[in-house]
Amino acid sequence: MKSTINDVAARAGVSIKTVSRVINNEPSVRPATRKKVMDAVEELHYQPNLAARNLAGTRSYxxxxxxxxxxxxxxxxxxxxxxxxxxxxxxxxxxxxxxxxxxxxxxxxxxxxxxxxxxxxxxxxxxxxxxxxxxxxxxxxxxxxxxxxxxxxxxxxxxxxxxxDTAAAFDITKHLIEHGHKRIGFLSGGEEHVSTHGRLDGYKQALQQAGINLAPELVIPGEYSFDSGVAGAKALLESDTPPTAIFASNDEMAAGALFAARLMHIEIPEQLSIVGFEDSPFSRQTWPKLTTAHQPxxxxxxxxxxxxxxxxxxxxxxxxxxxxxxxxxxxxxxxxxxxxxxxxxxxxx
Amino acid sequence: MKSTINDVAARAGVSIKTVSRVINNEPSVRPATRKKVMDAVEELHYQPNLAARNLAGTRSYxxxxxxxxxxxxxxxxxxxxxxxxxxxxxxxxxxxxxxxxxxxxxxxxxxxxxxxxxxxxxxxxxxxxxxxxxxxxxxxxxxxxxxxxxxxxxxxxxxxxxxxDTAAAFDITKHLIEHGHKRIGFLSGGEEHVSTHGRLDGYKQALQQAGINLAPELVIPGEYSFDSGVAGAKALLESDTPPTAIFASNDEMAAGALFAARLMHIEIPEQLSIVGFEDSPFSRQTWPKLTTAHQPxxxxxxxxxxxxxxxxxxxxxxxxxxxxxxxxxxxxxxxxxxxxxxxxxxxxx
DNA sequence: CGCCAATTTGACAGCGTTGTCATTTTGCTC
DNA sequence: GAGCAAAATGACAACGCTGTCAAATTGGCG
Structure with missing residues (x-):
């Protein structure tokens, strides 16, 4: 049966308080005593009872x-x-x-x-x-x-x-720029998310570093959802001067962009590059597989x-x-x- | 401050045991008493302490x-x-x-x-x-x-x-049959899953009911993963007499089948129908959106x-x-x- | 070897419940 | 209205642990 602190104390030949001290790593226990207790704990496979600890102590587990x-x-x-x-x-x-x-x-x-x-x-x-x-x-x-x-x-x-997010978005944008893209659309997530601002900043910084002017009409508000990705990409692609690449603020929006491109018979990546953010599992299951930023x-x-x-x-x-x-x-x-x-x-x- | 059973008891003018009886819905409490206690519970926003309950009682929460x-x-x-x-x-x-x-x-x-x-x-x-x-x-x-x-x-x-699973797979297969499909490939999940057998049974029953002979070469073993969906679909589509529809045992495999079809430049659903199972969110985010079975x-x-x-x-x-x-x-x-x-x-x- | 302060150890009272069992109250019946 | 079984209530000891504080042990020093 489950052993309690009493069993351990008896086995080690000390009081329960001392056992308590040992398992809580409190100071003032002689090494020899500590060892006796630890051995007993080991032998009995003792595990402190969480309910009791939560009830008795001031701190909780x-x-x-x-x-x-x-x-x-x-x-x-x-x-x-x-x-x-x-x-x-x-x-x-x-x-x-x-x-x-x-x-x-x-x-x-x-x-x-x-x-x-x-x-x-x-x-x-x-x-x-x-x-x-x-x-x-x-x-x-x-x-x-x-x-x-x-x-x-x-x-x-x-x-x-x-x-x-800023550093990662910078890297992503740079990757696009290195592939010759100059008009890069940005599909942003919900205003309330700090991350979307960070990502936008990274995007802007990379453009600036490359000496590309920010085209405000290429930044489309959205809300981190598949549907808003579809809508945003459509808006971008139907404009007079569509971008050659789209940076979606997350994979879900990127999947939406992919979907929109497909609807418009645009080939990816030949006619349009699309990147996501997050590396969610389904970014590997889209066609083609999404370039994205992996978040550990x-x-x-x-x-x-x-x-x-x-x-x-x-x-x-x-x-x-x-x-x-x-x-x-x-x-x-x-x-x-x-x-x-x-x-x-x-x-x- | 958090109120305890004692506070409730005091407020209701009964013993803590009676309060305990009321909150545990035990018999042998007069309705009037019960009400007094309930009122006190209400007023004090009393919530029994889980740790104490777990510690004291024989049953747990x-x-x-x-x-x-x-x-x-x-x-x-x-x-x-x-x-x-x-x-x-x-x-x-x-x-x-x-x-x-x-x-x-x-x-x-x-x-x-x-x-x-x-x-x-x-x-x-x-x-x-x-x-x-x-x-x-x-x-x-x-x-x-x-x-x-x-x-x-x-x-x-x-x-x-x-x-x-059997009934649902039956429905799915029937849907395919009603669209004129006679050669329907089946991508099965891992052997160890009972669900995949159930789904296969449903598939077989529907075929039988429609008087279609089961073509063993159309049933491909797999393992509920995207990759195995790709592989299975490829095998099916590269055969001499490819199916006109593929029933994948789950959405992930169906996404894989979609991917394979795309690689082979096969149009969905014009040249090939694909169905999944499970209704996972990404089944809505594929192109085209997957026909599937919704599991609540x-x-x-x-x-x-x-x-x-x-x-x-x-x-x-x-x-x-x-x-x-x-x-x-x-x-x-x-x-x-x-x-x-x-x-x-x-x-x- | 004895004294004292510092260190180590232990006794015991909670923590907020439930379970057991004794006590009180209720509602009959005659 | 007394007597009695049944129903309702309560007192009190757990549950397994930590916190407090007092007691015992240690070791350094004169």
Missing amino acids: TIALIYDNPNAYYVIDMQNGILEACKARGYELLIHPSNSKSDTVNDELRALVEHSKVAGVVLTPPFSETQSVIDEVNKLDLDYVRIVSSGAAEGDEENCIQVD NNEIAKCAAALVLNKARSKGAAESAAANKEAGITKVFVPELLVRDSTGDSPAG | TIALIYDNPNAYYVIDMQNGILEACKARGYELLIHPSNSKSDTVNDELRALVEHSKVAGVVLTPPFSETQSVIDEVNKLDLDYVRIVSSGAAEGDEENCIQVD NNEIAKCAAALVLNKARSKGAAESAAANKEAGITKVFVPELLVRDSTGDSPAG
Whole structure:
């Protein structure tokens, strides 16, 4: 049967408090004692009971992941990365899909703290970039990590895992320019997403560096969806001076652009180059396969989880938080250009 | 501040035990008393503490979802459906992605019970169709629900939510036949999946009903992946007597078939009809959009969760389990034919 | 060898519930 | 209106752990 702290204590010949000290890595335990306890833990396959810990202690052993993202692959990657980090440290993960439109996150956050006693949260866009959410989390004295597009990290770098959309978009645009493209359409995502601004900036910077003037009519507003990709691409392609390449702010919009091009009997990449962003699985399953920027979501999630977990832990135990915190945790990620089959030389020469 | 059972008891002027009885729907509480307590609960926004409940009680308030499915949309739909049911009844969900290849599920299941004290599990394919897993779950005396393809429900219908792949595949094939197709290729999924057998059966039954002889060379083995869809379709289309339609066992394979057809400059649906299965989001984002069968995963998940939750609950409280159990819970789902743009009349006439 | 401060260890009281069992109250019946 | 079984309620001890604080042990020094 499942063994408890009492069993371990008896076996090691110490009090339960000492066992508690050992498993929590508290100071003031003689090495010899520590070893006795560890051996007993080993032999009995002891695992502290989470419910009891949550009930008794001031700190808790569950964290939550808050998200609202239509891309299931993104969410799954995040979950798996965090789960991995949690498992390694004996934490539990509560997943919490929320609705960014309905504005109930703050209440939900409070409920999470009061009811489930979560110790920390991982915030993903758009929540991670919403001031009221950040304020609430601070007010609740919750440990948190924000996964954000670099632009949104401001003075809070300490609590952020950044994705440098600008740098990645710069690379993508440069790739297009190197293939001779001069008129490059830009399909932007929803205004409310910091990432779309970052991507637009990268696009602009690359143009500027190449000495190409920005043509405002080539930048089309949209909203990160397949349909808006179709619409945006159509608008672009039906204009008098259509672009020779289209930079879609994410893969879904790129797939939409592909769809629109097909409808108009435009050959990809011979007559038009199209790039996406994100490297979602279906970017490999389009025809032709999409050139895109790979975002290492699983890795990002792992780092994010490690960050919150370290925070929660360093509160209780007397560890060098600063030293521990940075160990092996990447805090800025630059999505990497992935050249596949949807881009080629500009037909314009 | 968070209120406890003591606060409620004080406010209602009863003992905490009585409050406990009320919130657990136990008998032997006078209606007047019950009302007093309910009012107090209401006023104080009382919510029982999960950790305490899990620690003190014999039953627990967390269930787990076990899965291993590369389709992120499937997983997310499941999660959301279950989460909804959990929230409604104050349960907590632990997600547990596992690896069906590594054969460690049983150990993980045991750990889930011993360590996290889960009350029940929702099993999805392939775990729901693996005998050793079912045995283990029974051994652990866990409440469970299996989401399975009808073929795998055997004598365990009580614990199953069935998806009738055969009926749906029959409908799909019939749709093709009605469009004049006589040579219909079948791209099958992995042998180990019960669903693929069910789908193949439906295909066969439809052919038979229409008096079409089964051409064995038209049934190609595969494994539910994009690549195997490409390969299978190629094999089919390069043969001497290619089919005029292809029934892919899932959308991913159908996308692969689409890809292969494109490579071979075959027009869809003019020269070839292609159908998928599952209605995954990207089936809407292919060109042309895929005709497929819609599987209401979210709904399926809700019913599955309701089923386990009722079981767990009926153990403790004295409710008419049977009556309660069936209330509003659908146990057999037939995916529905969704005609889009990838199917049309047979070119063969 | 004894004293004292620092270090290590342990006893015990919670944490917010549920389970067990004793006690009180209710509603009959005669 | 007394007597009694049944129904309703409550007191109190768990559950497995952490936090607090007191007790025991250590080791350095005179």
